[in-house]
Amino acid sequence: MGPDFVMRGSTKPIFAMHGWAAPSWSEPRLRRADLRGAYLRLAKLDGADLSDANLSDAEGLTQAQLVLAHHNSGTKLPEGLRGAEDAKG
Numbered sequence: 001m002g003p004d005f006v007m008r009g010s011t012k013p014i015f016a017m018h019g020w021a022a023p024s025w026s027e028p029r030l031r032r033a034d035l036r037g038a039y040l041r042l043a044k045l046d047g048a049d050l051s052d053a054n055l056s057d058a059e060g061l062t063q064a065q066l067v068l069a070h071h072n073s074g075t076k077l078p079e080g081l082r083g084a085e086d087a088k089g
Contacts (some may be wrong), residue, residue: 036055038059040058041062045069047068048068050066050070053075055076055077056078066083
């Protein structure tokens, strides 16, 4: 499974973490991961540690996915999504 892997139900390839791709992760540790340009529409990020990760150009990422993941003020998100720095405390 290389960088040309296509997720079931999708016509777009997944590019994540310098060519490594997975259709779902069980509580992945993605702290400081560079996920710019990753296609995450169907990714299961429940419990994922996205602290300080760069998701700035990730495609298909939703607010619902972020609610189930752990992130901090250092997590870079795509335009229109709210992260830890925007949370009401």
